[in-house]
Amino acid sequence: MMNKFLYTIVAASLTFGAYAQKSDGTTRSLVNAEEDFAEKLSKTGAKTAFSTYSDDNTLVFRPNPVSAKTYYATEGDTKDLSWKPVYARVSKSGDWGFTTGPYTDNGTETSYGQYFSVWKAVDGKWVLALDLSISHNKPLNKVKTEFIEPKESYKPKFLNDKQREAGTGIIATTESTLNATLKSYGVSAFAGFVNPDVRILFPGYEPIIGKDKAIAFFNSMMSKVNLKTTKVNKADGGDFAYTYGVAAVDYKADLRESFHYVFVYERQADHNWNLIAMVFAPAER
Structure with a gap:
């Protein structure tokens, strides 16, 4: 019984990430993926988080563009980074979108800035395409949260x-x-x-x-x-x-x-x- 219980817990933890990544063509689903990505990093570290949400084509600018998998294979792990999406858009075809918002890095010295991520839908899941950021002083202005849904859904059937x-x-x-x-x-x-x-x-x-x-x-x-x-x-x-x-x-x-x-x-x-x-x-x- 105990083994079955433990198996259930492990299975749930493995499938939750996939569920949170689910793409249904809405901006809300993309925001859910971004928020889960941030939560995963805070709990498991950057390596696991980026591994979960990246594929072989994901680029991160650190500062020059490099494969996310290559970069995080050798980079020291961290749980000090936190961020929150405040603006997001998704194409009406649901194949990609982007999010942006403030981040805080509570490392040796606390630093602040803005992140920007482009996401793509792959096999019904949101996957990072590009990720980069800029730094600035501790923010003084509150930015209005806007998650704008597509006005319609449109996927060309015969696009080659x-x-x-x-x-x-x-x-x-x-x-x-x-x-x-x-x-x-x-x-x-x-x-x-x-x-x-x-x-x-x-x-x-x-x-x-x-x-x-x-x-x-x-x-x-x-x-x-x-x-x-x-x-x-x-x-x-x-x-x-x-x-x-x-x-x-x-x-x-x-x-x-x-x-x-x-x-x-x-x-x-x-x-x-x-x-x-x-x-x-x-x-x-």
Whole structure:
């Protein structure tokens, strides 16, 4: 009887993680996965948590992009990291989404910042695709929690790889146009590409939310930005896309710095693609 009881407890603990990872196309299911991920890390450590929620293609920026499994195979374990999602979106096709929110690292010295994670649905479960973060001082501003559900559910039945490639080509062209415009007009060019609710994560700053604040931020600090795109991914539902790569930023203070960036685009009613999230994480040469 005791052995059966112990078996039941172990089985429950093994299946709970899989249940918490379950993807049903809703933003709520993604938030559940993110919250369980954070809870698992606090109980079992980073190695087990990232192993549970990653696959062979998961990239973590530490600070440069590296396979999560490779990184955590040699990295010391920790339970000092905690975080909470405050903003999340999921494509109407349910194949990927993203979450972001504040984190606290209670290591040798307490530090603070914002994390940003892109998730993908694999065999009915949420799996990390990308994970990165930026640091800032202890936060002074409370950010409104927004978990926005897809307005509809739409999964193309006959989408093939050639059509997917054409779709990502549209996003690559959009980002190439953005980069060309940045070269010609400087950072003021972002005004034509960001959504009214755009969210920017930049080292040393709490989240910058809203187009007016975003443009003011760019204009106050930067003179030029040059983008080199590494990867483009477009949701099968045709409503969201993300890119990542390297951004060279020229500050007005006559200084250049390199960042890894992750941009999230949303398709608008006029068929244009606007930025709804922009993350700049420090790059290491």
